[in-house]
Amino acid sequence: MTVSRFETAANYVILIGFALVILAPIGVIVTLALGPERFSSGGGLHFENFARAWEVGRFGQYMATSVSVAAIVVVVAVTASILAGYALGAMTFRGATAFFYLFLLGIMVPTEAFIVPMFFDMRSLGLTNTIWGVALPQIAMSIAFGTFWMRTYFRGASRELIEAARLDGAGSWRILWQILVPIGRPAILTLVLLTFMWTWNEFLIPLVMSPNGTVRTAPLGLAFFQGQYTQGTALLAAGAILVALPVVVLYVILQRHFIKGMIEGAVK
Amino acid sequence: MTDTVAIVTGRRARRPPARVTRRRWLPYAYLAPALLLYGLFLLVPLGRAAQFSLYEWDGLGASTFVGLDNYAAVFQSAQLREAFAHALVLIVFFAVLPLALGLVLAALLTRARVRGLGFFRTIVFLPQVIAMVVIAVTWRQIYAPEGPLNTALRAIGLDSLARAWLGDYDWALPAVGLIGTWVSTGLVTVLLMAGMARIPREQYEAARLDGAGAVREFLAITLPSVRGEITVALTLTIVAALKTFDLVYVTTSGGPGTSTTVPSYEVYRLAFTIGEVGAAAAVGIVLTVIVFLINAVVNVIGERR
Numbered sequence: 102m103t104v105s106r107f108e109t110a111a112n113y114v115i116l117i118g119f120a121l122v123i124l125a126p127i128g129v130i131v132t133l134a135l136g137p138e139r140f141s142s143g144g145g146l147h148f149e150n151f152a153r154a155w156e157v158g159r160f161g162q163y164m165a166t167s168v169s170v171a172a173i174v175v176v177v178a179v180t181a182s183i184l185a186g187y188a189l190g191a192m193t194f195r196g197a198t199a200f201f202y203l204f205l206l207g208i209m210v211p212t213e214a215f216i217v218p219m220f221f222d223m224r225s226l227g228l229t230n231t232i233w234g235v236a237l238p239q240i241a242m243s244i245a246f247g248t249f250w251m252r253t254y255f256r257g258a259s260r261e262l263i264e265a266a267r268l269d270g271a272g273s274w275r276i277l278w279q280i281l282v283p284i285g286r287p288a289i290l291t292l293v294l295l296t297f298m299w300t301w302n303e304f305l306i307p308l309v310m311s312p313n314g315t316v317r318t319a320p321l322g323l324a325f326f327q328g329q330y331t332q333g334t335a336l337l338a339a340g341a342i343l344v345a346l347p348v349v350v351l352y353v354i355l356q357r358h359f360i361k362g363m364i365e366g367a368v369k
Numbered sequence: 370m371t372d373t374v375a376i377v378t379g380r381r382a383r384r385p386p387a388r389v390t391r392r393r394w395l396p397y398a399y400l401a402p403a404l405l406l407y408g409l410f411l412l413v414p415l416g417r418a419a420q421f422s423l424y425e426w427d428g429l430g431a432s433t434f435v436g437l438d439n440y441a442a443v444f445q446s447a448q449l450r451e452a453f454a455h456a457l458v459l460i461v462f463f464a465v466l467p468l469a470l471g472l473v474l475a476a477l478l479t480r481a482r483v484r485g486l487g488f489f490r491t492i493v494f495l496p497q498v499i500a501m502v503v504i505a506v507t508w509r510q511i512y513a514p515e516g517p518l519n520t521a522l523r524a525i526g527l528d529s530l531a532r533a534w535l536g537d538y539d540w541a542l543p544a545v546g547l548i549g550t551w552v553s554t555g556l557v558t559v560l561l562m563a564g565m566a567r568i569p570r571e572q573y574e575a576a577r578l579d580g581a582g583a584v585r586e587f588l589a590i591t592l593p594s595v596r597g598e599i600t601v602a603l604t605l606t607i608v609a610a611l612k613t614f615d616l617v618y619v620t621t622s623g624g625p626g627t628s629t630t631v632p633s634y635e636v637y638r639l640a641f642t643i644g645e646v647g648a649a650a651a652v653g654i655v656l657t658v659i660v661f662l663i664n665a666v667v668n669v670i671g672e673r674r
Binding site for chain 1: 393395396397399400402403404406407409410411412413414415417418420421428474477478480481482483485489490491492493494495496497498499500501502503504506507508509510511517551555556559560563608611612614615618619632633636637640641646649650652653654656657660661664
């Protein structure tokens with residue numbers, strides 16, 4: 102099919118225009134981050150802003166918290182999701198459909214619906230201001246999506262392969278870990294990426310679950326940095342980039358998986 | 370075993386026997402860890418929220434049973450009604466506007482043979498992976514009185530338009546909304562492009578032969594073919610609009626006055642700032658019901674042919 106030159110040219114204009122609109126705010130924050138901390142301190146690129154922000158904004162500490170929370174949530178939620186998705190996707194049992202809908206419910210429920218009693222109940226259990234208080238609600242939310250995601254994968258997994266393995270005497274545990282998980286690596290990797298991203302970027306749960314700030318994650322550190330540090334925008338911008346960087350770097354490296362995951366996981 | 374039972378009882382087994390195992394308790398064992406964590410830390414709190422919403426409680430002292438009074442307050446309080454109205458405005462910015470833009474963009478981009486679509490797809494998804502707090506901090510700088518937006522407006526002689534965007538009673542909500550448009554449009558566009566790529570080229574060629582113009586073609590072929598993608602896109606973006614918390618918290622804290630407050634911000638404020646825990650739970654439950662209703666409506670419309 103032929104498309105007129107005019108149409109092609111118009112498409113490039115639209116494409117470039119749209120890309121610029123997306124990139125402009127990112128350009129603004131990078132420019133600010135590399136600018137002088139005060140107008141008097143001269144021109145050039147100020148890469149030392151990142152080191153200063155890291156120190157002044159205590160991002161080292163907040164990043165460490167974020168890494169710990171993300172590691173716990175990803176490991177626990179993905180493992181539990183694989184097991185549950187295996188049961189729902191590859192086994193037949195009474196109540197399977199009901200369990201499926203139960204998990205589906207959790208994908209749609211907004212955090213705001215359960216955060217209030219969650220805080221007070223966690224407080225009476227002594228779990229607020231601990232890493233578990235921040236991680237457990239996110240584990241529960243990630244399991245809802247993860248189970249749905251893994252169920253879809255296990256339903257599509259080859260029946261013949263499972264039958265063959267069973268005839269060879271493999272039990273369900275071995276079939277799962279030695280056959281289905283290795284060939285399901287793309288699906289599992291996508292789940293790991295999405296869970297990591299959602300956990301790293303989460304704001305409301307760490308804000309509520311650690312009222313005294315002992316378990317402050319990087320996004321919260323940034324929000325409070327903005328509140329306290331009002332003299333200059335350079336350090337704030339540098340801090341913003343530090344918070345965004347881990348996910349953005351992962352995204353750029355693995356963007357194929359990310360985009361696939363975002364489109365297919367669009368149910369969330 | 371299952372077959373024997375079916376013969377004896379005269380009923381046919383409704384499903385094929387288990388593929389992986391014959392041990393009946395096994396599926397439940399695999400399900401148990403997920404169910405336990407999900408149940409304890411999501412389902413139980415959700416049930417507790419319904420319970421909390423029937424009490425008046427300041428989070429410290431004794432609680433009083435008040436029945437549905439907290440729900441009545443949601444509809445009577447001007448500030449809460451306003452919060453829900455703002456959420457509807459945000460739906461326009463987060464969902465409707467991106468859908469309109471996304472349809473046009475995706476239609477143009479799928480039909481065209483242009484280089485660099487891979488790069489474009491990567492760029493367009495960036496706002497989806499950047500933490501909302503980072504986005505909020507960035508846009509605060511852009512909207513600042515001496516920020517790039519006002520500088521640009523003054524540079525092209527539109528001084529009269531320059532203002533403190535987030536501090537303006539009339540402009541703060543649209544300003545926050547436009548951030549949502551910036552975040553959602555890429556997602557919607559790529560979703561729609563994925564749908565449009567599946568439409569067979571012959572359909573377009575046939576339409577062209579019948580003398581259909583670009584607009585007719587879009588309305589008769591493209592639009593009906595991406596109903597499913599539109600449904601998904603709307604569901605996602607509407608829910609995102611209704612759940613906006615971090616964006617509001619970081620950009621405006623609901624202000625100036627109450628001009629940008631939203632239900633999720635009210636949940637936080639009621640429970641943790643002014644100590645009306647029951648009312649906060651009620652707002653959360655109402656918000657959930659609205660999310661479910663909108664999901665249901667969008668899906669019913671999306672599936673009707």
